[in-house]
Amino acid sequence: MLTCKEVTHLLSEGQDRKLTVAERVRLEMHLLMCTGCSNFRKQMDFLRKACRRYIHSLPSGKQD
Amino acid sequence: MLHETMAALPACPSLPAMTAAFDAETLSSIRRDLLRFARLQLRDDALAEDVVQEAIAGALAGGREFAGRSALKTWVFAILRNKIVDAIRERSRSINVSALSAEEEAMDETFDSLFKPNAHWQPELAPAAWGDPEAALDQEQFWAVFESCLKHLPANTARVFMMREFLEFDTDEVCSELKISTSNCHVILHRARAGLRRCLEQNWFADGGTSC
Numbered sequence: 001m002l003t004c005k006e007v008t009h010l011l012s013e014g015q016d017r018k019l020t021v022a023e024r025v026r027l028e029m030h031l032l033m034c035t036g037c038s039n040f041r042k043q044m045d046f047l048r049k050a051c052r053r054y055i056h057s058l059p060s061g062k063q064d
Numbered sequence: 065m066l067h068e069t070m071a072a073l074p075a076c077p078s079l080p081a082m083t084a085a086f087d088a089e090t091l092s093s094i095r096r097d098l099l100r101f102a103r104l105q106l107r108d109d110a111l112a113e114d115v116v117q118e119a120i121a122g123a124l125a126g127g128r129e130f131a132g133r134s135a136l137k138t139w140v141f142a143i144l145r146n147k148i149v150d151a152i153r154e155r156s157r158s159i160n161v162s163a164l165s166a167e168e169e170a171m172d173e174t175f176d177s178l179f180k181p182n183a184h185w186q187p188e189l190a191p192a193a194w195g196d197p198e199a200a201l202d203q204e205q206f207w208a209v210f211e212s213c214l215k216h217l218p219a220n221t222a223r224v225f226m227m228r229e230f231l232e233f234d235t236d237e238v239c240s241e242l243k244i245s246t247s248n249c250h251v252i253l254h255r256a257r258a259g260l261r262r263c264l265e266q267n268w269f270a271d272g273g274t275s276c
Binding site: 052054 | 097229
């Protein structure tokens with residue numbers, strides 16, 4: 001079984017490369033049972049979204 | 065389509081009006097925003113000044129016409145991105161991105177301290193729900209916290225993270241530009257994300273995300 005620490009690495013890598021089927025299965029199994037890691041996943045997704053918003057709002061000046 | 069629109073305009077667009085649209089104030093506000101971004105990326109104020117100056121000069125020298133401030137800013141920003149990438153590329157020849165600084169080691173220790181010896185979360189330190197984080201995206205104060213968290217990342221960690229997330233390189237490109245291994249690239253990106261997560265949690269989401 002994956003440890004929570006390993007899960008955080010997989011969740012981060014999942015933003016940078018395609019995870020293998022085996023990795024995804026183990027990841028999802030862990031996430032089903034682990035609230036801390038599920039929250040970590042949502043927060044990683046949020047971070048990506050915030051970065052996109054930051055960079056795309058910069059040129060148009062919405063942040064002024 | 066663009067040409068049709070242009071053709072529909074009066075034959076002689078007023079050049080003075082066009083120039084006046086980009087008065088000193090407009091340019092200096094664009095400059096300020098882009099400088100903030102370049103400083104975050106480059107961690108070198110003098111170099112940031114240079115690239116922003118060059119980008120603005122480049123955009124204006126191109127002889128293009130811009131339909132307003134935001135079109136000009138978008139164009140300058142596109143030039144700026146390329147200039148930042150060049151500067152990072154240039155600099156990556158002289159710095160060793162994979163060398164761990166004391167700050168980076170400290171980040172790893174802080175991250176490790178969230179876990180029990182068996183590498184599962186310490187119950188009281190496990191990531192808690194952030195409520196409705198999307199709401200933060202519309203709050204000006206959130207972006208100040210976001211930028212300050214970015215500023216607190218160690219320089220090399222920040223460089224890798226920002227190339228990936230802000231300059232939108234593929235991970236493979238980041239690794240090859242900075243001459244680091246793919247696995248090291250993943251480690252650095254994880255360090256950056258985990259650090260930013262923690263920083264946002266402590267400085268924004270700790271009290272339910274309603275205030276700073």
